[in-house]
Amino acid sequence: MTLTELRYIVTLAQEQHFGRAAERCHVSQPTLSVGVKKLEDELGILIFERSKSAVRLTPTGESIVAQAQKVLEQAQGIRELAQAGKNQLSAPLKIGAIYTIGPYLFPHLVPQLNRVAPEMPLYIEENFTHVLRDKLRTGELDAIIIALPFSEPDVLTKALYDEPFYVMMPARHPWTELKSIDNSQLNDKSLLLLGEGHCFRDQVLEACPTVRKHGDEAKHTQVESSSLETIRHMVASGLGVSVLPFSAVESHHYAPGIIEVRPFNAPVPYRTVAIAWRASFPRPRAIEVLADSVRLCSVARPEAEGVVKPA
Numbered sequence: 001m002t003l004t005e006l007r008y009i010v011t012l013a014q015e016q017h018f019g020r021a022a023e024r025c026h027v028s029q030p031t032l033s034v035g036v037k038k039l040e041d042e043l044g045i046l047i048f049e050r051s052k053s054a055v056r057l058t059p060t061g062e063s064i065v066a067q068a069q070k071v072l073e074q075a076q077g078i079r080e081l082a083q084a085g086k087n088q089l090s091a092p093l094k095i096g097a098i099y100t101i102g103p104y105l106f107p108h109l110v111p112q113l114n115r116v117a118p119e120m121p122l123y124i125e126e127n128f129t130h131v132l133r134d135k136l137r138t139g140e141l142d143a144i145i146i147a148l149p150f151s152e153p154d155v156l157t158k159a160l161y162d163e164p165f166y167v168m169m170p171a172r173h174p175w176t177e178l179k180s181i182d183n184s185q186l187n188d189k190s191l192l193l194l195g196e197g198h199c200f201r202d203q204v205l206e207a208c209p210t211v212r213k214h215g216d217e218a219k220h221t222q223v224e225s226s227s228l229e230t231i232r233h234m235v236a237s238g239l240g241v242s243v244l245p246f247s248a249v250e251s252h253h254y255a256p257g258i259i260e261v262r263p264f265n266a267p268v269p270y271r272t273v274a275i276a277w278r279a280s281f282p283r284p285r286a287i288e289v290l291a292d293s294v295r296l297c298s299v300a301r302p303e304a305e306g307v308v309k310p311a
Contacts, residue, residue, distance in 0.1 A: 003075055005039040006068040008032050009047055010138075013065045016055050073139040073280075080282045087119070088285040094123040095290070096135060096144040100200040100228055101273060102126040104247035105145065108297035117289050129199050136276065143277040143287055145294070147199050150276055157276045158291055161300040164270045165204070166249050166261045168232065169241040175262065182265045183208055192231045192242040200228075203271050204243045235259055245271065247299035273300070 012021040012032070022032040040047050047061035057065060080091075097105065106124060113120065125132070125141065132144040133152055150157055167181040175181060186208045194201040231242045232252055236259050249261050275294065277287050294300055 001039060001042060003072065005035045006072055008035045009039060009061075009065055010068050010072060012036060012048065012055060013057055013061075018055065069138055073278075076139050077280060077282055088283040089117040089289060090119040091283075092121050092123055093283075093286050093290065094125075094140070094142045096125045096127060096132040096141040098129055098132065098146055098199065099126050100194070100198065100245060101145055101147070101247070103229075104245070104251050105294065105297060105299055108299055109293055112293040112296055113290070116293060117286075120286060120289075136278065139278075142281060142283070143275055143290060145273065145275055147203065148272040148274050150274060152276070154279050155276050156279050157274050159272050159274045160291060160294050162270050162272050163246045163299075164263070164268045166244050166246060166263055167241060168235050168244050168249075168259060168261050170235060170238045171257050171260050172238070173241065173260070175241070176260045178262060180263045180265045183269060186241070186243070192234055192240045194228070194231070195226055200245065200271070203269070206269070208243075232259065 008021070008025060011024050012018065015021040015024065018029050018033055022029040025032060027035075036048065043064070045060055045064075046058050047064055049056045049058050049061075102124070103126070110122065113122065125135070127135075129146050129150070132141065132146065133150075135141040136144050136155065137152065145160075148157070148159065167175070167186070169175050175185070191208070193204060228244060228248050229252075232244075232248075232254075234240065235242050236254055244261070252259070273294075275287070275291050281287065
């Protein structure tokens with residue numbers, strides 16, 4: 001039994017396809033197939049059920065693959081321990097962030113990290129929370145930046161900053177006459193939302209009690225989008241209004257007089273942005289520097305008047 005064979009079965013379990021798994025492992029399909037069969041012969045049990053159309057884990061195979069994932073992470077930990085013994089800030093750091101944080105935080109975070117840890121380049125991925133959670137657990141990412149609440153066994157979290165929400169509207173919208181917006185006003189059919197899977201969508205709905213009360217988001221939402229920037233374009237065109245986190249308010253290329261942004265009335269809805277990492281991650285200094293650098297970014301220091309945390 002080798003680490004290579006364990007990597008083969010873990011990758012095959014994830015892809016459920018020999019060709020794609022071989023591609024991810026950078027080997028030929030026959031090489032991967034032989035490696036998987038060799039391990040099955042050694043263990044005396046089938047790990048995978050094979051057919052012409054699918055590759056599925058057997059019940060025992062599920063337990064074996066779960067243990068193999070732990071072994072691979074521990075092996076990676078040995079390599080990282082050796083590197084960490086030299087300099088915890090001298091190796092790449094693999095960071096993930098949710099879609100509504102990454103595009104607005106990284107332009108500020110990367111220069112800050114370059115100043116304090118110039119020998120620690122970043123591998124960056126943006127994705128949904130559940131995907132980042134899985135990649136953190138399997139060691140494909142070292143740390144992820146998400147919005148609370150977030151809980152995962154053997155994973156540590158640290159709150160970084162609170163980020164208030166703002167209302168975005170076309171410049172000709174009647175609400176531009178107001179200095180601030182009450183969340184109860186966001187109840188008509190022109191509220192534009194992110195699509196299913198985005199935690200920011202759920203947070204916006206939580207901030208709009210009139211929408212939640214009806215129990216039917218569809219009749220209050222004409223359009224859903226995959227990104228905040230696409231929503232911004234639709235708002236600029238006059239299609240409706242939407243809600244943005246503070247970090248996204250000024251991150252656009254529209255000239256004045258196209259879109260307007262207003263704060264909420266108190267209590268201002270907000271989200272808490274946090275960092276999460278495996279408790280076993282062997283480079284705590286890298287996590288500490290990352291967290292400190294995020295806090296120093298301008299997007300992490302909004303004027304959050306009216307943000308009231310529950311007692």
